[in-house]
Amino acid sequence: MKNKVVLNSVRFLALLVVQIFVFNNLNILGYINPLPYVLFLLVFPFTANRSLFLTIAFLTGLTFDMFGNSGGVHAAACLVLAYVRPVVLRFTYGVSYEYNAVKLSKGTFYERFVFISILVLLHHFIFFSLEVFNISSILYILKKTLLTSIATIVFCLLFNILFSSKRE
Amino acid sequence: MQQIINFLIRYKHFLLFVFLLLLSLLFTIQSHSYHKSKFINSANFLSGGIYESVSGIQQYFNLKTYNQELLEENARLREMVRDQSPSVIELAAAEFDTLTALRSTIALSGNQFHFIPAKVLNNSYAKSDNFITLKAGLKDSVQREMGVITSKGIVGVIDHVSPNYSTVLSLLNTSFLTNAKLKNAEHFGTLQWGGRDPNRVQLLDVQQQAKIAVGDTIETSGRSAIFPKGIPIGTITSFKLEESKNFYIIEIQLFNDMTNIGHVYIIQNRDKPEIEQLEETRTSEE
Numbered sequence: 473m474k475n476k477v478v479l480n481s482v483r484f485l486a487l488l489v490v491q492i493f494v495f496n497n498l499n500i501l502g503y504i505n506p507l508p509y510v511l512f513l514l515v516f517p518f519t520a521n522r523s524l525f526l527t528i529a530f531l532t533g534l535t536f537d538m539f540g541n542s543g544g545v546h547a548a549a550c551l552v553l554a555y556v557r558p559v560v561l562r563f564t565y566g567v568s569y570e571y572n573a574v575k576l577s578k579g580t581f582y583e584r585f586v587f588i589s590i591l592v593l594l595h596h597f598i599f600f601s602l603e604v605f606n607i608s609s610i611l612y613i614l615k616k617t618l619l620t621s622i623a624t625i626v627f628c629l630l631f632n633i634l635f636s637s638k639r640e
Numbered sequence: 641m642q643q644i645i646n647f648l649i650r651y652k653h654f655l656l657f658v659f660l661l662l663l664s665l666l667f668t669i670q671s672h673s674y675h676k677s678k679f680i681n682s683a684n685f686l687s688g689g690i691y692e693s694v695s696g697i698q699q700y701f702n703l704k705t706y707n708q709e710l711l712e713e714n715a716r717l718r719e720m721v722r723d724q725s726p727s728v729i730e731l732a733a734a735e736f737d738t739l740t741a742l743r744s745t746i747a748l749s750g751n752q753f754h755f756i757p758a759k760v761l762n763n764s765y766a767k768s769d770n771f772i773t774l775k776a777g778l779k780d781s782v783q784r785e786m787g788v789i790t791s792k793g794i795v796g797v798i799d800h801v802s803p804n805y806s807t808v809l810s811l812l813n814t815s816f817l818t819n820a821k822l823k824n825a826e827h828f829g830t831l832q833w834g835g836r837d838p839n840r841v842q843l844l845d846v847q848q849q850a851k852i853a854v855g856d857t858i859e860t861s862g863r864s865a866i867f868p869k870g871i872p873i874g875t876i877t878s879f880k881l882e883e884s885k886n887f888y889i890i891e892i893q894l895f896n897d898m899t900n901i902g903h904v905y906i907i908q909n910r911d912k913p914e915i916e917q918l919e920e921t922r923t924s925e926e
Contacts (some may be wrong), residue, residue: 503766522653530660541771544664544673555657
């Protein structure tokens with residue numbers, strides 16, 4: 473238990489530093505800044521108390537809002553991600569999956585890819601909708617969501633493969 | 641009563657979710673209305689401190705550009721001083737202070753404007769509402785609504801201030817509005833950013849009588865107490881009449897490279913309280 477807390481704290485701090493100092497300054501093609509910090513919420517222990525997870529997701533988002541001067545945009549997007557995660561989990565790993573046994577790194581690559589993609593797309597769509605906050609630029613929002621999501625998904629998968637502790 | 645409690649227990653996750661979602665939406669809406677966001681910004685000791693500790697490294701990579709900019713600024717100011725009066729140059733040659741010279745170029749009563757130099761800790765330009773974090777705060781007598789410029793042009797307006805840090809509502813923010821005019825005429829309009837290209841801004845509501853041409857310079861109009869008159873902004877790249885044919889919509893290429901800003905000056909207007917007081921009495925009389 474204690475081990476898990478330490479592991480997640482370290483993961484959070486590492487992703488915070490990498491996100492703020494590297495990914496927020498990437499500006500691929502001038503405006504794509506991937507948000508791989510969502511990986512923290514994606515791999516957060518599936519067995520954790522749901523209220524705790526929601527609160528942590530909210531606080532994670534708020535931390536990034538503080539660094540980005542963006543009000544509550546990250547917080548809202550992270551919160552929705554956290555709330556929807558069990559549903560997506562059931563969808564990708566099948567109805568029969570056992571809550572307690574599943575770890576993200578144990579699934580097949582395809583399952584992992586689908587799981588990450590759905591949640592990242594959802595997170596980014598909410599994030600950019602709230603950030604632009606203008607319904608008339610919906611095309612711009614969709615374009616930014618799609619391009620940034622692709623970048624984020626690539627980085628999330630890379631990190632996930634690089635840092636998963638046990639290989640099969 | 642029992643049922644209400646049961647309901648609360650059964651849906652506690654959902655209720656927590658809704659509560660936190662509303663809270664974050666509140667923060668979001670606040671951040672989109674100018675000067676309302678109170679809690680979440682990077683002008684605090686935690687994020688400001690972290691940005692500061694790393695910006696030293698980032699600045700190192702840009703030293704060459706910053707030096708070049710300072711040299712250009714110096715050269716330009718020297719030229720200005722020489723043009724203005726031959727006697728000043730002798731004084732200036734002995735001890736040349738950029739800030740004093742900058743102040744004298746704005747031909748207004750001696751001490752109205754005071755310039756506070758500041759280092760940029762963090763700068764964003766890829767979002768639709770961009771902010772800049774500066775290493776200058778209340779201790780350096782920085783206050784809200786002060787203008788921020790570089791040697792090349794305007795940058796933004798101070799938004800939040802903490803004892804050591806401050807955030808700037810960047811020119812590249814959809815909430816940023818200021819008055820600007822043509823350099824060679826007094827026709828003025830509203831400057832705003834379309835939210836896409838970090839090198840271009842739009843000047844709206846310029847009277848159709850104005851004679852404009854591609855390549856003309858746009859500068860601040862001095863109509864607000866934030867920016868003095870005559871701070872450069874950019875050059876006209878294209879213009880067209882809006883649908884009602886009464887006003888121009890002008891596209892402007894910025895002088896400043898907003899993606900690379902290292903050092904800025906914060907403008908303190910010493911007469912601002914007086915101006916504001918005067919304007920308040922006028923509106924209350926109406």
